[in-house]
Amino acid sequence: MYIKKILWAIAIIGLVGAVFFANFVYKAMLRPNTAFNNEVAYVYIPTHATYADVRSQLEPLLDDIKSFDNLARQKKYTANIKAGRYAIKKGMSNNDIINSIRINNLPVKVSFNNQSSLEKLAGRVSKEIEADSLSLLKAMKDDAFLSQNKFTEATALGMYLPNSYEFFWNTSAESFRDRMLKEYKRFWNEDRIAKARNIGLSPNQVIALASIVYEESKQASEQPRIAGVYLNRLRIGMPLQADPTIKFAAYQLPHYKNTVIKRVLNKHKEIDSPYNTYKNLGLPPGLIAMPDISAIDAVLNYEKHKYLYFVADAKRLGYHKFAKTLTQHNVNAREYHRYLSSQGIHR
Template sequence: MVNKKLYNIVLSLGILSFLIILSLFVFDYYKTYYLENTNFKEESVFVYIESGSGLKSFKNQIGPLVKDSTTFFNAAYKTKYLLNIKAGKYKIKKGFNNKEIINSLRFNNIPVRVTFNNLERIENLASRVSKFIEADSLSLMNSFFDPYFLTENNLNSESIFSIFLPNTYEFYWNTAANEFRDKMLSQYNSYWTESKKEKARLLNLSPIEVSVLASIVQRETPKVDERPTISGVYYNRLKKNMKLQADPTVVYTIKQKKGFDTKIRRVLYKDLKIKSPYNTYLNRGLPPGPIYMPDFSSIEAVLNLENHNFLFFVADVKRPGYHIFAKTNREHNRNKRQYTNWLRKNNIRR
């Protein structure tokens, strides 16, 4: 009887101990994976994990965002996340538990939207893009000017700017410089369909030359409806082997000389003598590269240029942004008087 009683006591203690241990195990499991573990007031925060981040760097980033870093890193270790820390942009919501945080870091790399337009130089492009993705401006510039890439794609340090078509694109934040460049080349090649290439061939222009001419046209007028007419003027001059004498190319050469932050309201006669391959008052044909990032409307204006006999144009002071066109130099000089008179009247000297 005594033995049976003792047996029951021991059995009860054993069961109780087992239940206590089981409870501790369940609580520890729950605390490790399912207990809320965020430490910020915002509804959510974004975490940017750099490529090649080691454990120390990862701990420095995540540590301040969780209440209990011990349980988080314990969970991250047990789920083997720490063996494969993934670069990218990730969103952690307020109230997430460790499992939800780890799943977000493992599976939910968030794309970023990269928008660029109205840029004057490839350096401006690199600077802008570096604000959206992990690659910095220096690595982007090195990628753009990589000799092997340029040779393989029949480009050079001047014409490379042509392949970047202004638009909004989607990338992962951890996109490398070469990945960005290669995607832009792919977008450029996709844009240049056979029908567009055929239009360029009929004008005796390459796609790169179309972009170069489009950049001049865009800097010449903000009026989209006038761009095909201006494209026609420059095309007529190219056919006649006349110098383009495009003021925007002179403005570009002035900026090359004085700095691209220089504000220029008027081109002076002395500026026409600046020595530069971009100065179309000194050199025949097109400049070696774009003087601006042309948008799609400017490229289309060249491909679908207006067929006419105009060879000259000058700003129309009565219609800001538009121009007066002429077939002869004599007619052009007559049209030019209204513009030079307006400049004098408004005391615009530079």
């Protein structure tokens, strides 16, 4: 009888212990522990972050941070922090959250176009990934990297083809740059390289010309014709006389900082710069802007014709009038200049 009582006591104690243990497991591992109303919240864990860094981000998102602490220690997460961008869904338990921030690093979409310099590109990209603009710019301008891959600081922007890409948020500056080099090499396949060779230009020169074409016209349908004009000029040794290069040269000078040149004048054409294509034969030393892929392919697939001149069309803004002779071009140019004057655009 006495032994039975002992056994019953042990059983009851065991049952109570099991209940407490089950309750502990439920609270620590299985009970929902989110405190936000949205369907999902994101945490961004920096490289070399400590558990304290992670905890400070999680605390406003959780109902019970202490239960999370306990489970994080038991699962050894506190000593195995993983950098990245992670999702916490509404209603997740501590166990779900730890599993998510341990293995489910989510990519971010990095998109860019129309970046006129490496500095602006670095600033744009730094808004999407962990690397800051200074480290990105340093990686982009690294002399050894540029030399090894046949770029100069003037042509380096051409390596970054405008598009949307997926990266992990914790991508380093060097990893971003190296990935862009792979994308660049993938773009310059055998077909494009052969087309560049057929027109006597290197990939860097094609992109430099494409940047001029793109600044002249955002109309993809017209870009091959404009590219054909410039290639005709190069072929006969005629200066490119591209107004966008004059504007680019001007904007490098202190006098023209924070100004907008709406009309290229004779004084602008006298600027002493390797980018002044009125004074210098051939292509400028590098890009004047980041061209769309459509403009690059427009150069590679340029329209064959005999036009040597073009000017903006006053009656179809955004498009151009083309001419084979200087006489006809002057007629077209006067019409456009009259339009500018009528709009009060004198400089």
